[in-house]
Amino acid sequence: MNITFIGSGYVGLVSGTMLAELGHNVTCLDTNAAKIADLKKGILPIYEPGLDQYLASNMANGRLTFSSTYDAQLKESSAVFITVWTPTLESGEADLSFIFDAVDNLIPFINDDCVIVIKSTVPPGTCGKVSDMLKARNLNYAVASNPEFLREGSAIADFISPLRIVVGSSNPNAKKVLEEIYAPQTSKGFLLINTDPATSELIKYASNAFLATKLAFINEIANLCEKIPANIEELTHAMGLDPRIGKEFLKAGPGFGGSCFPKDILALSTIAKNYKTDFQVLDAVINSNKQRPSFMVEKIKNILGTLQDKNIAVLGLTFKANTDDIRSSPAIDIINLLIQEKANILSFDPEGMDNARAILKSVSFANSSAEACVNADGLIILTEWEEFKNMNFKEIYNSMKNPVIIDLRNILKRDVLTNIGFEYHSVG
Secondary structure (H helix, E strand, C coil): CEEEEECCCHHHHHHHHHHHHCCCEEEEECCCHHHHHHHHCCCCCCCCCCHHHHHHHHHHCCCEEEECCCCHHHHHCCEEEECCCCCECCCCCECCHHHHHHHHHHCCCCCCCCEEEECCCCCCCHHHHHHHHHHCCCCCCEEEECCCCCCCCCHHHHHHCCCCEEEECCCHHHHHHHHHHCHHHHCCCCCEEEECHHHHHHHHHHHHHHHHHHHHHHHHHHHHHHHCCCCHHHHHHHHHCCCCCCCCCCCCCCCCCCCCHHHHHHHHHHHHHHCCCCCHHHHHHHHHHHHHHHHHHHHHHHHHCCCCCCEEEEECCCCCCCCCCCCCCHHHHHHHHHHHCCCEEEEECCCCHHHHHCCCCCCEECCCHHHHHCCCCEEEECCCCHHHHCCCHHHHHHHCCCCEEEECCCCCCHHHHHHHCCEEEECC
16 A cells, blocks of 8 residues: 655654555655655664664665655555644643644645545544544545554564554544555454544543553652652562553653653643643643652752762663653753752763753763763763663772762662662662
8 A cells, every 4th residue: 555654753754664564655755855865865863773674674675765745646645644743832732733734735636535644643633623624625535543652762563563553533434544554463463443533532642641640650659668768669569460550650760751741741631621621630740740850859969969060970861761862851851950050960871962962051971871980979870771781880980989879760780789889879
């Protein structure tokens, strides 16, 4: 099947590449000509493990192509997926202008049977608004919702083995087209859920809000553990054994970030307010996560004392491991608060430093994790990169001015570090 993606950011690029891998002919369209020129050379604008290999192989076999212009080739597409940005407005609502612009731009070129698929995360009712916009112009294109559930750093595995595929449409042709697109997966037993557009759109928000609630909850429990004291690692292990709770997203840390959770839960809270519905649990989650960086900095100050003029090694800048995404990263918020305390920051991240350099003007960057620790008055772990677990800690101990490790991701082994001579602190 011929498919076009409008928007070649994280969702569009991963989804388009992997649908090509399933055997479809995919064109990824983006009006950013420089990005498209790089993609044609095999240069990725994002870091996602394994994506480069799938990109190269599907470009080589001709199933994946790139374009920077809306043109007559769109007439060949049975479905056009819209995967453009939906940033947050000052009101807390999602900005849908890029969605409507994309629809405007593609209308002159698509065929009458083409299905317009909204894959961007959008508020309930967006597909309806797009349909109304088309009907006002006497156009009857089928519109469907098909939210994505890709985790940054694990997106390839999530696409290959989806927990669920959600399709929202009241149009029989749209359902048929999307069922055919995902037939290579449903034939292997993966579940496709057909529902109405508004329910489909809300499923994505509700899913992210619930996962964010688990993270905020366990961070609050970690705070309590430090007061009692109790062991957060043993606690979460025991909690996670209950299948009604599950072990995922019970990892205490410095707060959640990224391009989805903060934006989506704020949008869902705003949607609830617009419908005059209280969402007290979600508002508490938003507030708890907003306060988390300040709480972490107070913890650091309690351990290291005054931070003025102290050399702090910071390992980790991205909001999670296996990505170069620093959007809403708690690491960035914590670093900015440390700078306000007049600390000297030397940081390192395996993939996020180029993005961080654009916004962290008062921070120095090391060439390695070991280099960041030289002459440091303290070492702070802010992202759970695997390589941070495997550092030569004896070498780092000898290079630090004050061998104190504050592990805000709970990824290191206390006994190993204290035996070397470190003072070790974790969360909870």
